[in-house]
């Protein structure tokens with residue numbers, strides 16, 4: 001558990017260095033600690049080291065873990081693929097959803113958001129590397145989806161998210177992150193007010209920050225390798 005605190009500090013220093021190298025204020029970048037497959041003890045260790053934003057990818061796993069952590073002031077981010085029969089627990093338990101890729105999911109989340117809670121803060125997931133297997137809306141279809149999501153009463157559209165296909169080619173990595181930023185800028189020119197780019201994981205967050213990321217989602221570099229399930 002001491003390792004988690006040390007890793008967290010190391011990641012924060014890297015974020016800070018990289019932000020400054022890009023001429024950015026490190027406070028403009030939120031670190032989401034991704035805890036899928038890790039139990040409540042690991043989450044508490046990171047929390048005790050000052051971490052407040054946590055991300056989960058599987059609705060069922062997350063809803064099993066959350067009750068044991070209800071005493072902590074955590075901001076919960078849902079970052080995984082969403083099946084339409086799993087929207088209710090996500091709408092009820094999370095503060096953010098990064099992975100909206102179709103209107104039906106957004107409509108269900110808005111309808112199921114409990115009355116009296118703040119709107120769900122959401123991002124649209126965009127497939128910037130264009131493989132058939134990856135989640136996310138095609139860049140061409142993002143404007144129509146963004147317009148539909150922005151109209152829903154209990155969601156607040158904050159920005160875009162991407163999980164580019166891993167590549168050792170740094171220039172290609174950078175182009176994909178740039179593409180997401182350009183898409184956000186184009187949507188803002190069309191009248192939206194997006195302030196969020198959720199991009200960057202353990203292996204590519206430095207390139208993502210250089211390209212303008214405002215949320216990095218990091219698991220392995222904080223908690224270690226996940227067991228293969």
Ligand SMILES: *Cc1c(COP(=O)(O)O)cnc(C)c1O
Pocket residue numbers: 034036057079080163201202203217218219220221
């Ligand atoms: C697991 C996951 C991450 C974290 O990945 P690491 O490589 O462990 O940092 C980030 N984003 C999403 C959507 C994930 O599912």
